[in-house]
Amino acid sequence: NNGSLSEEQTDRQLKITRASVTAKEIKKVDDNYFGSYSSFGIHREMLGDKVRTDAYRDALLDNPSLMNGATVLDVGCGTGILSLFAAKAGASRVVAVDGSAKMSSVATHVAKNNGLLYDENANTEQKGGPQVISVVHTKAEELNHKIVVPPNGFDVLVSEWMGYCLLYESMLSSVIYARDHFLKPGGAILPDTATIVSL
Structure with a gap:
């Protein structure tokens, strides 16, 4: 015994x-x-890819029926560019998530400098835009430990998860986790499809 x-x-x-x-x-x-991803060089390279950045911008800004009043989750927000586009497109709330402390700080400053950083102590508008962006330093998989997720989930999930040869950045699993745990049923993912073509 x-x-x-x-x-x-x-x-x-x-x-x-x-x-x-x-x-x-x-x-x-x-x-x-x-x-x-704490290096500005890689973010400068991504932002400098005009075709890529414009495609994300157009997808968000040219879908007012999807974005107007929506709650948006930006997974791996980096500098926060997609969050800015979502706010400009009319989102009522944007939660920008990044696992890098340095990039979370950068995204916070970018949102604040554009008058879009959410401050629960100040429900006023600055610089002509609503304060809708909250930046959260965490992994997407641990988001519910940091904030209260909307009861039905987010309306839209955006992420610039693609890298060289589509999957290089190794973020797809985080996007899928966020989709399965934080996106409302029938919610939208931008982008939601991709194709690898062999020439």
């Missing part, structure tokens, strides 16, 4: 140790990943 109790304690301790090691490994991978 003492032997089986001792085995149970050993098994329990092994499980705790494994979970601790796994958590440390995940944190290290996350820190490396989000650290790689």
Whole structure:
């Protein structure tokens, strides 16, 4: 009997140790990943891709029936450009999420400098625009630990998740998680389809 109790304690301790090691490994991978997006160079390159940036802008601004009054989740917001487009398109609330502390800070300053940063202590408009953007420093998978998600979910999920050869940025799993956990039934994802063509 003492032997089986001792085995149970050993098994329990092994499980705790494994979970601790796994958590440390995940944190290290996350820190490396989000650290790689803390450089302004990569964001300058993405923003400088006029065709790409204009395509996102047009998708948001040219869909007033989708965007007007919508709640929007921007996964991996970076500098916050998609959040700005969503706010300009008429969204009532935009939650911009980024796992990089540096880029979350940049997105906060960008939203504030454009008069769009949500401040629950000041329900006024600045610089001609409503204050609708909240920037949250977290992984998309942990968003519900940081904010209260709208009861029915977000109306629209936007994300600039595509990289070289479409999947390079390794963000698709976060977008899918956000879709499955935070997007309302029938909500829209921009972009929602992609094609890889071999020539």
